[in-house]
Amino acid sequence: MFTLRAAVMWTVNDFSAYAMVSGWSTKGYMACPVCKEDVTSGWHAGKVCYLGHRRWLPWDHEWREKDKEFDGNTERRLRPREWSGDEILEQLNRLDFAPFGKTVSRTRPSTHLNWTHKPMFFELPYWSKLKLRHNLDVMHVEKNVFDTLVGTILDIEGKTKDTIKARLDLERMGIRRGLWMNRDSDKARRDLAFFSMKPNDKKEFLKFVSSVKFPDGYASNIAHCVNVDGGKFTGLKSHDCHVFMQRLLPVGIRHLLPEDVVKQIILLSSFLHKYDARDGSLARRGIACWSCQLSLDVSNRKASRRAEKKCTQQGEARRINCRGLGSI
Numbered sequence: 001m002f003t004l005r006a007a008v009m010w011t012v013n014d015f016s017a018y019a020m021v022s023g024w025s026t027k028g029y030m031a032c033p034v035c036k037e038d039v040t041s042g043w044h045a046g047k048v049c050y051l052g053h054r055r056w057l058p059w060d061h062e063w064r065e066k067d068k069e070f071d072g073n074t075e076r077r078l079r080p081r082e083w084s085g086d087e088i089l090e091q092l093n094r095l096d097f098a099p100f101g102k103t104v105s106r107t108r109p110s111t112h113l114n115w116t117h118k119p120m121f122f123e124l125p126y127w128s129k130l131k132l133r134h135n136l137d138v139m140h141v142e143k144n145v146f147d148t149l150v151g152t153i154l155d156i157e158g159k160t161k162d163t164i165k166a167r168l169d170l171e172r173m174g175i176r177r178g179l180w181m182n183r184d185s186d187k188a189r190r191d192l193a194f195f196s197m198k199p200n201d202k203k204e205f206l207k208f209v210s211s212v213k214f215p216d217g218y219a220s221n222i223a224h225c226v227n228v229d230g231g232k233f234t235g236l237k238s239h240d241c242h243v244f245m246q247r248l249l250p251v252g253i254r255h256l257l258p259e260d261v262v263k264q265i266i267l268l269s270s271f272l273h274k275y276d277a278r279d280g281s282l283a284r285r286g287i288a289c290w291s292c293q294l295s296l297d298v299s300n301r302k303a304s305r306r307a308e309k310k311c312t313q314q315g316e317a318r319r320i321n322c323r324g325l326g327s328i
């Protein structure tokens with residue numbers, strides 16, 4: 001006989017469960033449990049969006065000074081401060097939460113910020129001393145990233161984030177002119193973006209995915225989840241998305257999308273491959289750099305296209321002048 005002792009080191013959960021285990025609601029304008037009330041959020045394209053990823057870059061990073069390439073503003077704020085466990089506990093002890101029960105009114109006073117309750121983990125004597133209390137399950141995060149990314153590059157209706165509302169929002173912010181609505185005719189039209197595949201390329205990509213064979217037990221038969229004629233995926237499990245994201249996507253898109261788009265997707269894919277939960281800060285900086293580089297690439301592409309167009313126009317003007325001179 002012996003006495004078994006156990007200790008809770010941390011929790012591993014998805015983002016919705018984070019609200020329950022941490023006591024900080026993961027909805028609304030202050031949804032981020034790390035930045036808390038210092039989060040950068042706003043209403044864009046009919047949703048609450050979280051911007052300000054450049055705050056995580058080093059203080060003297062050149063990207064902080066750029067504006068049009070990102071959200072239209074330069075970034076001079078430092079990263080949000082990190083709250084220690086003791087500070088959080090002190091704050092929670094000061095707040096007066098309503099007792100549990102369905103009949104109790106749940107209107108939260110503004111002084112409570114996004115705190116909904118004091119989690120019972122704080123009854124553990126060491127809980128407030130832990131450096132890391134809650135972890136996000138990478139598989140869940142990866143599936144959400146996969147759904148959004150593939151939905152957007154394949155321009156799948158209902159899944160893509162490149163919607164009319166998003167385009168109108170870019171117009172309102174005055175950035176990414178190349179992605180604004182096309183108003184050449186009577187009706188405003190959403191042209192296919194440069195990061196989305198053309199219908200024929202999309203079919204080729206889906207055919208490639210349905211033809212891939214995996215070793216036994218490596219992944220489920222992804223071919224069964226591909227609808228080539230319908231142009232979409234159905235019934236992909238979290239693990240299928242994981243294999244797809246890290247193995248199939250970098251290979252499948254190489255000759256179907258522009259080089260700069262492919263480069264960023266491959267970088268994201270390899271980032272997820274190397275993702276190491278033991279070093280959250282490095283991972284955070286990595287993803288901040290990646291999202292900044294993505295914004296910059298989209299913007300540079302616009303600038304290079306403008307320059308290209310200008311050169312062509314100048315060239316054309318020179319040719320016309322020469323022709324004119326020739327006829328004289």
Ligand SMILES: [Zn+2]
Nearest residue numbers: 032034035039
């Ligand atoms: Zn945050």
